[in-house]
Amino acid sequence: MTRDQIRSQVEEVFREVFQDDALQLEEQMTAIDVEGWDSLTHVNLIIALEKRLAIKFAAAEISRLTEPGQNVGTLLDLVVRKRSKPA
């Protein structure tokens, strides 16, 4: 699966989790830019991504994604890495 294909799947997951059909993912987006992206929906987002893309996030990775400097781009990079090496 290419990065673009993964990106479109991730975008679909975001739309489902945040219940916003118009949501367009951009690499620089952070939790502040997505309405409703808080600590609880972050976990729901992780669960949905794991299910859709058949991957598994580590505890350290889940929290690292919420740290300053992390954004949708770093999330996509991580998903791409995980898809290339299935759990």
Added chain:
Amino acid sequence: MNVASLEWVTGLLAASAVFFFLNSVRQRQVCLAVFSVLFLMTQSVNGPGWLLLVAFLASGYAAGTALSRYPSQMLLTCYLIVLVAAFVIVKKYSFVGSLVPSSVLQPQIVLVGLSYMLFRQIHFVVDAQQGQIGTVSPWTYLNYQLNLFGLQAGPIQRYQDFAESFGQLTPVLEDRTAVLRTYLRLFLGVIKVLGLAAVCWWAYTKVMSGYSTSHGWRTGAQFLLLFYLFPAYLYFNFSGYCDIVIAGASLLGLRMPENFTHPFLSRNLAELWTRWHRTLGLWIRDYLFTPLFKALAERWPRSSKSLAFLAYFIAFAIAGLWHGSTWNFLVFGVLNGLGVAAAKVWEGLIIQRRGRAGLKQYLQSPRIALAARVATVHYFCFTLIFWSNDVTTSVMILKRVSNALIS
């Protein structure tokens, strides 16, 4: 040895003056390891304590190595159960007496810093199992667990961060100003521990000794003193300790995580736990709350919102019990779980009534921010009554003040 003692501070300053004259990273690592062992030898550790330490470290390294090579959920679960059960028995938790034979609880095991080692160990084996730690080196692992700057009371550093810093051991203070700032922080830490915390503790014990026999308005006044003095003591003592060890570590080229970032400016209890003893708060989030909530939400996705509250309670109750082996720490944990859950409910209510835009507006209001900060600090001070006293004494304190207010 206390980190605020003259011996420790002078030893540290002397060591930092010559440390970087050592040519290689390996020489510096050996030097640091010697300091850690010497420091450990000055701490309270008895014979059984040394045996326990060896078993603890050997099992942690073996489990971490095995799990990073053969990531097995079952092996991890078994190891964690044994590890936590051993900790509960060694710490002689109140409820253990009815579960295990008294002969098991007989040996007096004294080992300083065991609670903090446990947190580091759990993080280490979980991350190893989940592929977050590359090659595990016994040398780095031992130095990680016995690091003199985190041995007594944290901060709870992550293995990866320690390994990166320990692998380089180059000066981390970029210029003279940074070095002077670090000295200043070190001495401010000493002043906090030996001056401010000591005064608060002296006043607290003085007020506490007369509280049970006081009457009328004196009870109310003394309650207020108790209410503020203990949190002030705890803050100065613990944040002062952290100032000393974080500054001390950076003088020897080690970066330690911050543990206190203006906790009394927190707007709610969830935020407070990312500012007060923040390495513990983040540990609770990463290794208790998130895995628990994730497991519950996966199992019952439709009830995930309400299950989050259950996860808060369980995570904070366990964290409360980690602080001490008596019931009052459980109450402290549950009250904090309640506070975090209440903050989430409140946020949910605002969103329900005013929408996300309304929440943004609400959060931007300076008056609301002030009210939220005052409320958070006071609620946290209230929970600390149960941290500083057993349940009976805590209830007595609250009963006396409520009787005084009513009459």
